[in-house]
Amino acid sequence: MNKAERQTKSDRTRAAIIAAAQAVFAAHGYERATVRDIAVRAAIDPAMIIRYFGSKDELFTRLAVFDLKLPDLSAVDSNQIGEALVRHFLSQWEDGANSGLTILLRSAASNEYAAEKLRAVFVEQVMPGIASVGGRAGAAERAGLVSSQLLGLALCRYVLKLPPLVTMHRESIIKQVGKTIQRYVTGR
Amino acid sequence: MNKAERQTKSDRTRAAIIAAAQAVFAAHGYERATVRDIAVRAAIDPAMIIRYFGSKDELFTRLAVFDLKLPDLSAVDSNQIGEALVRHFLSQWEDGANSGLTILLRSAASNEYAAEKLRAVFVEQVMPGIASVGGRAGAAERAGLVSSQLLGLALCRYVLKLPPLVTMHRESIIKQVGKTIQRYVTGR
DNA sequence: TGGAGAAGTCAACGTGTGTTGATTTTAATA
DNA sequence: TATTAAAATCAACACACGTTGACTTCTCCA
Structure with missing residues (x-):
């Protein structure tokens, strides 16, 4: 395995966190969404979220983006x-x-x-x-x-x-x- | 003083709580508004809010009403x-x-x-x-x-x-x- | 004026939160 | 297989929150 493929494990939990966070933030909004909720949904430990993204805020910041993709x-x-x-x-x-x-x-x-x-x-x-x-x-x-x-x-x-x-x-x-x-x- | 006028004191803090709560709920929404914020704005003790309205929820319920007053x-x-x-x-x-x-x-x-x-x-x-x-x-x-x-x-x-x-x-x-x-x- | 009931204060409780650090487990390399 | 670094776990922290109950202060009538 080369170096890129070796990271596949952590990438997977990273992706799981993102997917879970999107769902929870979308369902309840920032204030009502808890790190623990996201962790349960991603089937990982709450601490991992902080480890991977620094804080709840930073995770939210990463997901609170939108591209309308307006056509010409x-x-x-x-x-x-x-x-x-x-x-x-x-x-x-x-x-x-x-x-x-x-x-x-x-x-x-x-x-x-x-x-x-x-x-x-x-x-x-x-x-x-x-x-x-x-x-x-x-x-x-x-x-x-x-x-x-x-x-x-x-x-x-x-x-x-x-x-x-x-x-x-x-x-x-x-x-x-x-x-x-x-x-x-x-x-x- | 008759009985109705004697209650004027408690009515005033009651009104102060309502005014403060309206402002705070309107500015920040339910989740972000705290009982303590409302108390500071009304210049009273947080405990009074519970005393007068039972709970944050009940206070919110009392204020979360709206009459459009649509004309005929x-x-x-x-x-x-x-x-x-x-x-x-x-x-x-x-x-x-x-x-x-x-x-x-x-x-x-x-x-x-x-x-x-x-x-x-x-x-x-x-x-x-x-x-x-x-x-x-x-x-x-x-x-x-x-x-x-x-x-x-x-x-x-x-x-x-x-x-x-x-x-x-x-x-x-x-x-x-x-x-x-x-x-x-x-x-x- | 003294007493009783209302109004207000205060410190503390329990709970849920984001976050941390030490520890254990897992997985890849030599 | 032994070693080492990454990944995951766990318990616990500090803090803010809603809420409570005991206490003090105020206010008014007898």
């Missing part, structure tokens, strides 16, 4: 941008239900670090994307409105689990909310 | 329902910045009791209001969409404090988001 909107048919954005957003969410965005949204309301991270996602990813369509004029406000609708949708459907939004079919949401986003993005 | 929507010009709803919602929010809705929204993402309370607000207050306009057909879904936009707006403007939404003028928001709500409520 200037390449999309400009009448379809709204629906395309909602569709993309829903996919991003459902693909990685335990991933960054869930963790951030669950924690941001009571955790300033997570809130700041979410604001950064807005400034670095949403803003530029919106500005690339319909020009820079009023892009910040348009991006803000877009975010309010998309985050609100995620909050209600995935976090609060408001019955009608949970039940509602993906395509209905895309059609309805798509119209809203379309108007926000293009200014009608 | 069937009396509003049906072309103005969207704007009227947003205006009403913003007023409700800004009037009592430390009150029920803030507390609920700050806590609901990581506190199942608060989430349940928010769902109850939806079922008991938003749903009936929306159903009273445009009929019962699809009322649940329409109400869900309305909630996603309004809660998303509150989340971004008051909790996450996304810069453009914080800066944006009240009337611009009412105009822009009003159109969205109008379409959701009336089904276009």
